[in-house]
Amino acid sequence: MSVRRLAEDSVQPAAFAFHPENAEWAEATIRKYPEGRQQSAVIPLLMRAQEQDGWVTRAAIESIAQMLSMPLIRVLEVATFYTQFQLKPVGTRAHVQVCGTTPCMLRGSDALKAVCRKHIHEEQFHLNASGTLSWEEVECLGACVNAPMVAIFQDTYEDLTAERLEEIITLFDAGKADEVTPGPQNGRHLSAPLGGLTSLTGDYDDLTSKSSAGPAQGASAGAGGAASTPPSQAGRPDTHAPETDPTIDAPGKARNGNVAQPAERETSDELTEAGSRPGSGQTGGTYQGPTGAADKEEASSGGGSHTGADAVPGGQARPTLVEGLRTDTSDVTAGPVATDGPSQMAAERPEGLLDAPDGPADDLKQIAGIGPVIEAKLNELGVYHLRQIAAWREAELLWIDNHLNFRGRALREKWIDQAKTLSAGTSRPADA
Numbered sequence: 001m002s003v004r005r006l007a008e009d010s011v012q013p014a015a016f017a018f019h020p021e022n023a024e025w026a027e028a029t030i031r032k033y034p035e036g037r038q039q040s041a042v043i044p045l046l047m048r049a050q051e052q053d054g055w056v057t058r059a060a061i062e063s064i065a066q067m068l069s070m071p072l073i074r075v076l077e078v079a080t081f082y083t084q085f086q087l088k089p090v091g092t093r094a095h096v097q098v099c100g101t102t103p104c105m106l107r108g109s110d111a112l113k114a115v116c117r118k119h120i121h122e123e124q125f126h127l128n129a130s131g132t133l134s135w136e137e138v139e140c141l142g143a144c145v146n147a148p149m150v151a152i153f154q155d156t157y158e159d160l161t162a163e164r165l166e167e168i169i170t171l172f173d174a175g176k177a178d179e180v181t182p183g184p185q186n187g188r189h190l191s192a193p194l195g196g197l198t199s200l201t202g203d204y205d206d207l208t209s210k211s212s213a214g215p216a217q218g219a220s221a222g223a224g225g226a227a228s229t230p231p232s233q234a235g236r237p238d239t240h241a242p243e244t245d246p247t248i249d250a251p252g253k254a255r256n257g258n259v260a261q262p263a264e265r266e267t268s269d270e271l272t273e274a275g276s277r278p279g280s281g282q283t284g285g286t287y288q289g290p291t292g293a294a295d296k297e298e299a300s301s302g303g304g305s306h307t308g309a310d311a312v313p314g315g316q317a318r319p320t321l322v323e324g325l326r327t328d329t330s331d332v333t334a335g336p337v338a339t340d341g342p343s344q345m346a347a348e349r350p351e352g353l354l355d356a357p358d359g360p361a362d363d364l365k366q367i368a369g370i371g372p373v374i375e376a377k378l379n380e381l382g383v384y385h386l387r388q389i390a391a392w393r394e395a396e397l398l399w400i401d402n403h404l405n406f407r408g409r410a411l412r413e414k415w416i417d418q419a420k421t422l423s424a425g426t427s428r429p430a431d432a
């Protein structure tokens with residue numbers, strides 16, 4: 001990796017200013033970011049400055065620092081870190097960035113660098129005699145599967161040989177860059193195998209036509225009756241998450257609820273019918289009472305599958321299974337989300353919570369899964385003795401589990417069984 005420093009003073013211009021159209025673009029770009037976050041525009045502005053002048057000058061860095069109210073050192077850090085920014089004048093027709101990282105090196109990048117030395121300059125970052133070409137070695141540019149490769153300005157040229165790179169450089173130097181097609185230079189399509197597919201070689205239309213049900217679910221019949229590839233559901237947003245609400249104009253601020261789009265609504269309804277709840281790692285936020293119409297109706301009637309409200313410390317009531325009530329996913333205005341417990345049983349506040357230990361408190365840490373922090377929290381709740389836990393029913397353990405936001409861990413770790421065994425004076429259960 002090369003040291004990246006600003007160009008010597010002799011080539012640095014005295015001042016920098018965006019051309020009027022670029023200045024207008026820069027102002028619009030800065031306005032995209034929230035108040036106080038305008039510094040996020042530093043990379044786009046540096047790129048536009050480079051596109052305007054061919055390289056990033058010191059004057060441009062200083063000007064952008066002023067525009068964004070950033071310390072100069074912060075803009076310098078960005079400009080000198082990313083190899084996409086040219087800190088010295090580069091060739092007017094091509095600046096060849098040769099990837100020298102391991103996959104490209106193993107596939108022949110040394111030969112590509114030799115071509116650059118021969119046709120451009122012995123040293124990287126130096127212009128050729130006519131000032132039209134320059135080159136440098138860079139780190140991985142993300143096209144390793146098509147190694148070796150180079151980047152020239154905003155395009156990449158992959159699956160290169162030394163001979164092909166010579167041809168490309170000659171065409172660029174002659175002003176015939178348009179005659180070179182970016183991408184693989186060996187004839188393959190993107191990163192598909194050069195000799196054709198080696199797997200998944202079946203014809204999708206054949207597969208679907210053999211099905212008595214016609215096109216696969218989600219596929220639509222194309223022209224002439226041929227089935228098209230069904231749309232992928234990969235990466236679709238979770239429409240139960242409030243942050244995916246398109247009506248939210250600021251984090252945590254919902255105006256009209258989480259309005260699902262038509263295509264999303266189908267998926268959400270399926271999930272709701274299936275009684276799906278947020279997966280592991282998702283949180284439902286703080287419960288503030290039923291807000292959705294379905295929740296309100298259910299809460300007022302107390303019927304259906306709702307299991308009722310539990311008293312929680314502080315006297316506030318909290319329903320235990322509310323997500324299943326959301327039969328209309330357009331009515332999810334910051335509504336409550338069920339805790340992610342494994343059981344559909346109703347959690348019940350344990351009987352016999354104590355204000356103080358009844359004699360010496362037990363070491364609750366004897367239970368696998370309880371450490372000092374959890375023990376302190378249990379003590380705060382009024383749990384000091386193994387016999388208290390041993391006397392619980394699962395519903396009571398679930399209440400504790402919910403209270404500690406354990407997502408079923410207390411049940412999985414069988415605290416009740418462990419407490420019974422320990423209370424009986426035997427060792428910790430082996431299967432706990």
Ligand code: FES
Nearest residue numbers: 099104140143144
């Ligand atoms: S190693 Fe060369 S593109 Fe990744």
